[in-house]
Amino acid sequence: MAHPEDTIAFIGLGVMGYPMAINLRSKIGKDKTVIVSDISSEACERYKAESSSHGPVQIAKNGFDATQAANTVITVLPSSEAMLSVYLDPNTGVLAGAKASNTQKLLIECGTIAQSTILEVSDASKQLPNVSFVDAPISGGPLGSKAGTLTFMVGCPPPLFQPIKSLLVHMGKPESIFHCGDVGSGTAFKIINNYISLISVLGVSEAYNIASRLNLDLNTLTDVLNTGSAQCWVISKNNPVPGMTPGSAANNDYEGGFRIELAHKDLSLGADLAEVAGARRILHKVALETYTEVKDDARYAGKDARVLYKWLSEN
Secondary structure: OOOHHHEEEEEOOOOOHHHHHHHHHHHOOOOOEEEEEOOOHHHHHHHHHHHHHHOOEEEOOOHHHHHHHOOEEEEOOOOHHHHHHHHHOOOOOHHHHHHOOOOOEEEEEOOOOOHHHHHHHHHHHOOOOOEEEEEOOEEOHHHHHHHOOEEEEEEOOHHHHHHHHHHHOOOEEEEEEEEEEOOOHHHHHHHHHHHHHHHHHHHHHHHHHHHHHOOOOHHHHHHHHHHOOOOOHHHHHOOOOOOOOOOOHHHHOOOOOOEHHHHHHHHHHHHHHHHHHOOOOOHHHHHHHHHHHHHOOOOOOOOEHHHHHHHHHHO
């Protein structure tokens, strides 16, 4: 059996986590073992079949077992509820597994979670002398996850940043891995990033809908926007209009991307963060109302957030 020092556990094989784990296994070196765990046993088995040629792969049934076997644990969890369960469950949780171990554990959460939850788990981890917990949320969407070009926003004590970066570089660009401050700051950076991005999706979708109804050439419009003052990531890297961005969810009837429900959740996290900061917000209300209406419409439920363009076109 592999030594925990030479083993990395990866928990959460969703739309973002699965390709991240694929890149990790293919790049980390065959001397390392990767253990995966997910509520979907099918995802774990599929991952093992797809990546075992790059090095040893094992499957753990829960966070406790994964943390017992690995000194480094990466999690990509979809919600605060999932994170509290995976980390704090007294029988199957990551921290319970760390408590039952006598080796040092580095725990890295890469999902977009409420900052209050990150701090709750951080406080719980501080009760264990052998645990270092950090947040390192990601940006770049499913395309960036597959390409291994993600941006990481790391909240950790300064001495831990370089060791963490040397691990995350297998899944992201070296120049796009940032030390944002103490634990919790990475999450604040990510929520602010998504706040801007998701409001931009609505604005870009509205603008393209106007252009479409005026029968303007949308390809030429995209070229103009990409060189003009309106240029942004949503237009150039993940355009809501089908055919504009190769490999995007928009080209697949908005399937397989960043789900509209998660977009709604992240906008809500932005509102919560603004309330904690005592910051006035103006655009958030109409954006959240729009995302709520779209996610509650059975025609668009489960689709990528850029389905806002389709919703505008059809309504």
